[in-house]
Amino acid sequence: MKRGFEKISFEQFSKDVSNDKKLYNEYNLPKRQTKYSAGYDFFAIYDFVIKPGEVKKIPTGVKVWMQPDEMLMIVNRSSVGFKYNVRLCNQVGIIESDYYNNIDNEGHIWIAMQNHGDKDFTIKKGEHFVQGIFTKFLVVDDEDEILNERTGGLGSTN
Secondary structure (H helix, E strand, C coil): CCCEEEECCHHHHHHHCCCCHHHHHHCCCCECCCCCCCCEEEECCCCEEECCCCEEEEECCEEEECCCCEEEEEEECHHHHHHHCEEECCCCEEEEHHHCCCCCCCCCCEEEEEECCCCCEEECCCCEEEEEEEEECCCCCCCCCCCCCCCCCCCCCC
8 A cells, every 4th residue: 555544553642632542442544525535534533622713733643654755735624714714723734754653743643723713613523624635746856865854743854
């Protein structure tokens, strides 16, 4: 297989989310909802509410592996932006192949969202709230060889 999702280890889950083994066993990996869906929906591990003006960092319990020339873009579901005016803090999250199993957090994907609306935004456990889209990326022909490698998790390249 060339790409896929898996749960972070229970040890990492205990550090980031909860040491509740039942909760760990219950949550689902991202999946496409229809035959022609581009995005893999991410499901909430637990209920959460984002109040107007609030920023919330949401753990997914998920890591992803893929080919070196691919990335996973994390984007809002259309309904989240249109109906509720809730956005990703970074607008589009980019997960590169070397984020997988990094030494800081195993490649645990977190989502930061902000409610720009005027009502509470509520997601129940098991509901999908963002989506991930795999895509290839290109590099320039005359690029010097890059020898640097990722040494950590989120923001570790700078």
